[in-house]
Amino acid sequence: MFEGLSEKLQAVFxxxxxxxxLSEADVDVALREVRLALLEADVNFKVVKDFLARVRxxxxxxxxxxxxxxxxxxxxIVHDELLTTLGEGGKLDLGGPAPRVVMLxxxxxxxxxxxxxxxxxxxxxxxxxxxxxxxxxxRPAAITQLEQLGRQLSITVHSESASVPPPVICQNAITRAIxxxxxxxxxDTAGRLQIDxxxxxEIEDVRQRTKPCETLLIADAMTGQEAVNIAxxxxxxxxxxxxxxxxxxxxxxxxxxxxxxxxxxxPIKFLATGEKPDAFEPFHxxxxxxxxxxxxxxxxxxxxxxxxxxxxxxxxxAERMMTAKFDLEDFLGQLRQIKKMxxxxxxxxxxxxxxxxxxxxxxxxxxxxxxRTEAIxxxxxxxxxxxxxxxxxxxxxxxxxxxxxxxxxVNELLKQFKQAQTMMKQLSSNPRLRNMLKRP
Amino acid sequence: xxxxxxxxxxxxxxxxxxxxxxxxQSDITDETWEELEMLLLQADVGxxxxxxxxxxxxxxxxxxxxxxxDALRGALKRExxxxxxxxxxxxxxASNRMLExxMMxxxxxxxxxxxxxxxxKLYKQRGRKVLLAAADTFRAAAxxxxxxxxxxxxxxxxxxxxxxxxxxxxHDAVMAAFARxxxxxxxDTAGRLHTKxxxxxxxxxxxxxxxRTVHEAPHQTLIVIDAANGQNAIAQAKGFAQAVxxxxxxxxxxxxTPKGGVAFSIVSDLGIPILFVGTGEKIDDIEPFDADxxxxxxxxx
Numbered sequence: 059m060f061e062g063l064s065e066k067l068q069a070v071f072x073x074x075x076x077x078x079x080l081s082e083a084d085v086d087v088a089l090r091e092v093r094l095a096l097l098e099a100d101v102n103f104k105v106v107k108d109f110l111a112r113v114r115x116x117x118x119x120x121x122x123x124x125x126x127x128x129x130x131x132x133x134x135i136v137h138d139e140l141l142t143t144l145g146e147g148g149k150l151d152l153g154g155p156a157p158r159v160v161m162l163x164x165x166x167x168x169x170x171x172x173x174x175x176x177x178x179x180x181x182x183x184x185x186x187x188x189x190x191x192x193x194x195x196x197r198p199a200a201i202t203q204l205e206q207l208g209r210q211l212s213i214t215v216h217s218e219s220a221s222v223p224p225p226v227i228c229q230n231a232i233t234r235a236i237x238x239x240x241x242x243x244x245x246d247t248a249g250r251l252q253i254d255x256x257x258x259x260e261i262e263d264v265r266q267r268t269k270p271c272e273t274l275l276i277a278d279a280m281t282g283q284e285a286v287n288i289a290x291x292x293x294x295x296x297x298x299x300x301x302x303x304x305x306x307x308x309x310x311x312x313x314x315x316x317x318x319x320x321x322x323x324x325p326i327k328f329l330a331t332g333e334k335p336d337a338f339e340p341f342h343x344x345x346x347x348x349x350x351x352x353x354x355x356x357x358x359x360x361x362x363x364x365x366x367x368x369x370x371x372x373x374x375x376a377e378r379m380m381t382a383k384f385d386l387e388d389f390l391g392q393l394r395q396i397k398k399m400x401x402x403x404x405x406x407x408x409x410x411x412x413x414x415x416x417x418x419x420x421x422x423x424x425x426x427x428x429x430r431t432e433a434i435x436x437x438x439x440x441x442x443x444x445x446x447x448x449x450x451x452x453x454x455x456x457x458x459x460x461x462x463x464x465x466x467x468v469n470e471l472l473k474q475f476k477q478a479q480t481m482m483k484q485l486s487s488n489p490r491l492r493n494m495l496k497r498p
Numbered sequence: 499x500x501x502x503x504x505x506x507x508x509x510x511x512x513x514x515x516x517x518x519x520x521x522x523q524s525d526i527t528d529e530t531w532e533e534l535e536m537l538l539l540q541a542d543v544g545x546x547x548x549x550x551x552x553x554x555x556x557x558x559x560x561x562x563x564x565x566x567x568d569a570l571r572g573a574l575k576r577e578x579x580x581x582x583x584x585x586x587x588x589x590x591x592a593s594n595r596m597l598e599x600x601m602m603x604x605x606x607x608x609x610x611x612x613x614x615x616x617x618x619k620l621y622k623q624r625g626r627k628v629l630l631a632a633a634d635t636f637r638a639a640a641x642x643x644x645x646x647x648x649x650x651x652x653x654x655x656x657x658x659x660x661x662x663x664x665x666x667x668x669h670d671a672v673m674a675a676f677a678r679x680x681x682x683x684x685x686d687t688a689g690r691l692h693t694k695x696x697x698x699x700x701x702x703x704x705x706x707x708x709x710r711t712v713h714e715a716p717h718q719t720l721i722v723i724d725a726a727n728g729q730n731a732i733a734q735a736k737g738f739a740q741a742v743x744x745x746x747x748x749x750x751x752x753x754x755t756p757k758g759g760v761a762f763s764i765v766s767d768l769g770i771p772i773l774f775v776g777t778g779e780k781i782d783d784i785e786p787f788d789a790d791x792x793x794x795x796x797x798x799x
Contacts, residue, residue, distance in 0.1 A: 097545040100728030103536055166751065166779070167607025167724060196779070198646035203639035206660075210638070251753065278607065282542040282728025282760065305606060308691040310730040333606070333636070 085117045088132055101313030102286045105143075105320045113139050140343075143316055147341035148300050148325025150272055152181075156241035157189070157232060159268045162302075163261055163292055164276035166249030169304035171200060173276050173330055174246040175207040176338040177302075181242050182213060189240035191231040192217040193224040193264065194248035204246055211335055214240070224248065225263040232268055245270070252291030265296050272299045274327065279306045281314040289318035300327040303341070307331045384479060386443040390435045393428060433461035434471050446472055526559060530567050534574075541759035544729050547766075551577055575793055581762045582789035587771040589746065589786070591624045597675055599683045599708055599715040603701060603738050604722035606689030609750035611640065613722050613776055614686050615647035616784035621682055622651060629680035631671030632657040633664040633704060634688035644686050650781065654678065664688065665703045672711040685716070692737025705742045718745050720773065723764070725752045731760045735768050750776035753783070761792075 089110050096106045116135045152158045160177065162170045171194070178188040190208050192215060194200035201217050208215035216231040228245050235243045247264065250257035265273065275289060275298050292298055301322070303315050306329045319326055326341040435443060437460030442448050449457070449472065451465075458465045531552060538548040551574070558564070558573050600617070602610045611634070618628050630648050632655055634640035641657045648655035656671035668685055675683045687704060690697035708715040721744045723731045738744055752758055752775045761772050772787040 094545050097539060098729050100542075100730070103539045165726065167609060169607055197643070199639040199642035202642045203637070206638035251751075278724070278727070280605070280724070280727045280730040280734075282726060282731075283540050284542075284726050285728075288726075305691060307693070308605070308730065309693045309733055310728075314728070 082118050085114060085132070089114055089117075092136060096313060096316075099311030099313035100280075100282050100285070100317075102283055102317035102321075105286070105317045108320070109139060109143060109316075140316070143320055144343040145319055145323075145325050147343055148327045149340075150181075150327060151299070152186070152242060152271065154271065156239075157235035157243045158241065158272075159232065159243045159245065159270040160272040160274065161245040161247065161261070161265065161268065161270040161296075162274050162276055163247055163296060163298075164249060165251060165278070165288060166197070168249065168276045168278045169330060170194075170249060170276045171203050171207070171246050172333070173302055173304060173328075173338075174204065174244050175211060175213070176330060176335055177328075178208075178213045178242075178244055179211050179335050180338055181244075182211075186242050187240050188213060188242045188244055189231060189235045189238070190215045191228055191243060191245045193227050193231075193245050195220040195222065195224055195227070196248045200246075200248065207335070214238070224260060225267050228264050229267045243268070252288050252295075258291075258295045261296055273297060274300045274302050275318070275322075276302050276304060277314060277318060278310075279303050279312040279314060280308065280310040283317075285314035285317040286321045289322045293322045293324070298322055298324045300324050302326075302328045302330060304330040307337070386435050386438065386446055386475060387440070389475065389478075390432065390443070393432055393435075430461070430463060430467065431471060434458075434463060434468055437461040446475065525565055526567050526570065530570075531556070534570075538759065542728050543759035544732070544763050547581075547763050578762065579789060579793045581766040582772075582792065584766045585769045585771045586789065587746065587773050587787055589773045591621060591626070593681070593717070595681070595713075595717065597672075597681060597683060597712055597715075598717050599672075599685065599712050600718040600720060601685045601687065601705065601708065601716040601742070602720050602722060603687050603742065603744075604689060605691055605724075605734055606637075608689065608722045608724045608727075609748075609776055610634075610689060610722045611643050611647065611686055612779070613720075613748050613750060613774075613784070614644070614684050615651060616776065616781055617774070618647070618651045618653055618684060619781050620784065622653065626682045627678075627680045628653050628682045628684065629671065629675045629678060630655045631668055631683060631685040633667045633671070633685050635660055635662050635664050635667060636688040640686075640688065647781075654680075664700060665707045668704050668707045669711065672708065683712075692734050692741075698737070698741040701738075701742050719743055720746050720748055721770070722748045722750055723760070725749050725758050725760070725775075727760065729760065729763075732763050732767065735764050735770055739768065739770065744770050746771050746773040748772075748774045748776060749787070752776060753778045758792075765789075 092113070093106055093110055096109065097103060101109070113132075113135055116139070117132055150160070152160075162174055162177075164170050174190055178190050181188045190204055190213055192201040192204040194204075201220060205215050205217055207213075216227070216234055218227045218230065224247065231243055231245070234240075245264065245268065247261055248257070250261070252258065273296050275292050277285065277288065281288070289298070289301070301315070301318055301324060303312065303326060306312065315326055326343075329339045329341055331337045331339055434457060437457045438449070442453065442457075449468075454465050454468050458468050461468075534555075535548055535552055538551060539545065543551070554577055555570060555573055559570060562573075564570060564573065602614055604610050614630065618630065621628050628651075630644060630653055632641040632644045634644070635658060638660075641655075641660065645655050645657065654674075656667065656674045658667040658670060664687065671683060671685065674680075685704065685708070687701060688697075690701065692698065705716060705719075719742055721735055721738050723734065727734070735744060735747065747764060747770050749758060749761055749772050758775075764770050765772060772789075775785050775787050777783045777785060
């Protein structure tokens with residue numbers, strides 16, 4: 059989401075990099091660009107002002123001269139200040155006697171209900187027994203929405219009639235949690251404006267009755283300058299313990315995260331990164347700061363790979379690569395594993411330096427190519443996949459017809475596969491590489 | 499425009515009344531410009547647009563020999579109005595088509611379904627026979643939400659089972675609209691981020707279904723934008739416009755977030771007129787967008 063900002067900062071620092079020594083005037087030119095970028099990224103203008111003042115103090119002076127290039131020095135200072143401003147990623151504090159109550163609050167449309175389901179799923183994976191509470195009696199079908207999500211994920215939802223006041227529903231839910239041995243209660247409250255006094259009084263009431271150990275503000279990553287007022291008002295009324303940033307999978311630069319963190323001082327705990335129930339990640343300030351500065355997000359990529367790649371399958375494939383027995387069936391398996399990791403465009407963006415390249419490389423192109431390759435291999439018989447040499451002209455025509463491509467495309471794939479196979483043979487005859495691959 | 503005035507009063511008090519203070523009875527200094535810039539930024543006008551405004555205002559001040567800050571007020575008003583009037587709204591509740599089709603699009607949580615309910619009532623009040631298509635088959639209970647509004651409005655809602663292809667529901671809805679002799683079909687689509695290629699392709703498919711079944715449809719493609727959004731609203735509008743074309747925008751949640759500054763860029767940079775503003779959760783909380791009044795209101799003491 060921060061790509062836009064990182065591009066801009068990159069351009070600034072490229073210019074700086076070409077100069078010799080960094081003067082006060084240089085710093086000011088750079089900071090002017092940083093200021094524009096941060097403002098276009100929707101960081102609150104007051105927050106920007108404070109941020110730049112801190113960077114300026116650190117940039118002008120000894121620190122700059124010690125480093126290799128002035129540009130690098132400024133990048134480091136901006137990066138460090140970003141880290142300081144974003145703070146540590148917070149963990150949920152769910153210690154103490156069960157049931158622990160987590161209250162989700164926020165504006166309309168920020169994504170509370172979806173996030174409630176995601177959080178419940180995550181907690182269940184961590185061995186907890188969550189109870190979801192439908193406390194939004196205002197928006198039509200909000201209760202039904204949570205009930206449906208609960209059914210999909212097999213997580214119990216406590217709901218009552220929309221005529222029951224939300225504080226009462228929440229209190230009843232606690233009683234039910236104690237009886238049913240649920241150890242975490244997640245309250246999905248209605249969206250409300252921070253200036254709506256009556257509605258704010260309602261969540262104060264909920265808070266008093268349920269004593270939540272976590273009160274999380276669910277905030278849209280696309281929020282503008284208003285972010286500071288929203289976060290500040292909710293924090294003052296109900297005492298926030300953390301933030302969850304939603305819709306992070308878009309291209310919003312997400313300056314709101316910086317603003318809200320700065321004004322409340324509470325940590326950002328999670329990022330919601332998609333519409334599927336498992337699109338939910340812990341917040342890592344270092345990754346986010348790196349991404350802002352265009353350094354890529356390799357950690358997320360590696361973690362994604364670790365989760366999605368079936369370890370046994372990967373080992374088996376590696377073993378087969380070693381012995382040069384890698385066939386088209388293994389290739390298909392690999393292809394499908396990569397596909398499971400998500401849209402290829404998203405993956406490419408996480409690779410450092412790929413920001414610039416991926417603009418020319420459209421996701422449709424790579425995705426389309428992968429799809430075609432998969433279709434071609436799927437149209438082969440098992441024997442053909444294991445021994446591509448079987449594929450004579452007639453068989454190739456059949457495969458091409460089956461997968462809706464030209465024979466030429468089939469030939470192209472086979473040629474590429476043969477090249478890969480040759481490469482693997484060479485690799486596997488290298489003893490040092492063999493050892494490296496065997497030690498995953 | 500009385501209630502829009504109320505709505506915007508917060509904007510005025512917190513931001514634009516301070517513009518007046520900034521442009522008070524004193525000579526123009528560097529601080530005047532700085533203060534002015536800050537105030538525009540705070541209203542989500544955006545750094546680029548703000549910079550452009552300030553530059554033009556400085557030129558005008560120099561050319562016209564304006565030295566007093568309060569004289570800048572009229573000039574700023576004219577600049578802001580010019581931005582909004584560069585692409586004025588042309589919207590009519592009447593249509594001589596046998597079936598008019600409106601497609602509603604936008605990112606998740608922007609307020610599409612609620613806006614449809616509000617529009618539905620406005621059209622119905624003007625004697626139109628409205629039918630709603632629940633083409634958000636993705637989000638849990640989105641169909642139920644539209645159905646509740648349909649019942650409250652006394653309007654039929656065409657639905658399909660969840661997870662069914664939204665194009666199929668759209669097709670069914672068009673057929674139902676013909677059969678029931680409705681003269682307006684409003685299609686509710688699932689919220690989607692403009693960066694999701696596959697989901698944008700799905701939207702193209704819905705549009706294709708409409709194009710194939712109704713002459714020149716969709717006649718209006720309205721993007722719903724949360725006024726609390728910052729500069730990303732521009733990227734949203736751009737993304738949706740590229741995929742399916744956008745004829746107008748509805749700016750929602752203008753009741754609590756005294757912002758709306760992003761409207762200037764959406765109109766002037768993208769050429770998408772703002773047609774309506776959503777001012778609350780109730781069904782009557784909608785107003786036609788009046789650019790002149792919008793700017794005037796921002797300056798009213």
